[in-house]
Amino acid sequence: MGHDLVARLTQARKTARLTQAELAERAGLSRMTVQRLEGGNLDPRLSTLQELARVLDMELHAVLVVQPDHSTAVPAMDSLGLSA
16 A cells, blocks of 8 residues: 555544544454554555545545645746746
């Protein structure tokens, strides 16, 4: 499982102030499953991700889609006083 997905799920759980055991119980999973997911040691089924997203009050695409990192983006040419 991708590091970004692991980080998003872990951060969402912590933001919701849930322990791994609490998230597991609410999602109908074992604590070990959540632990393995967050450790990057399990490739989850789509149905598992859907349930985690539901419990964490997230849209599924927010769990799956990597958001672009604009911190390393090149400034637009016009902001540099350049034109095409």
